[in-house]
Amino acid sequence: MKKRLGGKTVEEWVATFPILKEIVGMREVLWLNPGYGQAVPNLVSGSDVADAEERLHRFAPYIEAAFPESRPSEGIIESPLRETSTMKQFLHRASGVDIFGRLMMKADSELPISGSIKARGGLYEVLKTAEDLAVRQGLLKLSDDYSELANASFKKFFSRYSIAVGSTGNLGLSIGIVGAKLGFRTTVHMSRDAQQWKKDLLREKGAEVCEYDADYSVAVTEGRKLAEQDPRCHFIDDENSKDLFVGYATAGSRLKEQFQEQGIEVDADHPLFVYLPCGVGGGPGGVTFGLKLAFGENVHAFFVEPTHSPSFLLGLLTGLNDQVSVQDFGLDNRTAADGLAVPKPSAFVGRAAGHLISGCITVDDDRLFQFLRGLKDTENVWVEPSAAAGLIGPQMILGTAEGRSYLEVCRLTEKMPTATHLFWATGGGMVPEKIREAYYERAARI
Structure with a gap:
């Protein structure tokens, strides 16, 4: 008997949504979300994000004291915003598509502490956990100088508690580094996809790493089970965490400030298109929420996933969310x-x-390496393969029938010369030089 998903067989789903033929065939697609703009119950509010912003400012003195690399920004963890006009020319030559408007890079690959977007949400949830514990025990008041948290007495206090997370790599890095620095007994459950250098670095920073010869879902499930057995363990759940989500969402107001500082307009005549690499969805989902708070209907967010792992696309398309797997x-x-x-x-x-x-876009692995090499050659910027995913965005919006349809429906076609395309470079700042060189050599062979 054939397996049924939401009451339908795979064949019935494909008959209902013909684009699934392309997705199952692992071809690059742009899928437009029919649910975009619909009213839904609010699970997160603007006040939740404002609360997160205030908490991060309270912790800035601690971050500055504990992580010297954050001193130039006085403990505020933020990444550069750069125009990448030479890369724009590269994309045009590679695809044959005219890229109207400005191409920019949000360099979360250069975020302090862990060199990835996970330094936003992951770091935030660890800090919130630490604050909750210290305040509850009467060791900390919200009006205190949080640099005191770097003292040995607090490290001894936090060592009574544990933090755990399941990860393919970057979330584990951010949580492991910050958790261990505060003094928490920190465990990272890592899937087979996680790279060895990330495991080695976590152990070097004082975190315990549990390895699984299975994918991300197994690492998360096993980590959650073990954490439930320890009443003093806080499990950071990448699949269900509101705290992670609002930590990522603080990026919206900060990006708005950066645009203002650089004199770049975002309004009805200057639309903003943002292309976000997507795994489980927490990082890009939180960022998108923050962007919508900052820019409203003038920002258009697209998630980008590998052709072999379009989980978020399938979840949205079928409406089954986490009840459907790419397998x-x-x-x-x-x-x-x-x-x-x-x-x-x-x-x-x-x-x-x-x-x-x-909408959602899928991208082939070979193209990721093409973009990675192009970014190094044109802008002298290193990222890891996943962080290059967003670079496919402009050509899919401007060079496909689906993209042009979106522009027409949203009445944006005539406004593209004044648009901004922003690809979110989500990680790669801590990749060892030998691994970077191997990425580059692989790209050269394609």
Whole structure:
């Protein structure tokens, strides 16, 4: 008997949504979200994000004291915003598509502490956990100088508690580094996709690493089970965490400030298109929520996933969220974009931000390496393969029938010369030089 998903066989799903033929065939697609703009119950509010922003400012003195690399920004963890006009020319030559408007890079690959977007949400949830514990025990008041948290007495206090997380790599890095620095007994459950250098670095920083010869979902499930057995363990759940989500969402107001500082307009005549690499969905979902708070209908967010792991796309398209896996449609979830190798999406993010996403794009692994090399050659910027995913965005919007249809429906076609295309470079700042060189050599062979 054939397996049924939401009451339908795979064949029935394909008959209902013909684009699934392309997705199952692991071809690059742009899928437009029919649920974009629909009214849904609010799981997260603007006040939740404002609360997160205030908490991060309270912790800035601690971050500055504990992580010297954050001193130039006085303990505020933020990344550069850069125009990449030479890369724009590269994309035009590679695709033959005219890229109208400005191309920019949000360099989360250069975020202090862990060199990836996970330094936003992951760091935030660890800090919130630490604050909750210290305040509850009467060791800390919100009006205190949080640099005191770097003292040995607090480290001894936090050593009584544990933090755990399941990860393909970058989330584990951010949580492991910050958790261990505060003094928590920190365990990172890592899937087979996680790279060895990330495991080695975590152990070097004082975290325990549990390895699984299975994918991300297994690492998360096993980590959650073990954490439930320890009443003093806080499990950071990438699939269901509101705290992670709002930590990522603080990026919206900060990006707005950066645009203002650089004199770049975002309004009805100057639309903003943002292309976000997507794994389980927490990072891009939170960022999209923050962007919508900052720019409203003038920002258009697209999630980008590997052709072998389009879990968020399948969750939105079928409406089944985390009740569907890429393996259900015959896809193997094997990709060089380790941070995006996720078989099932986050149900929480699907409910909290699914209506804010304009669409989803899939990208082939070979193209990721082409973009990675192009970015190094044109802008002298290193990223990891997953972080290059967003660079496919402009050509899919401007060079496909689906993209042109979106522009026509949203009445944006005539406004593209004044648009901004922003690809979110989600990681790669801590990749060892030998691994970078191997990425570059692989790209040269393609």
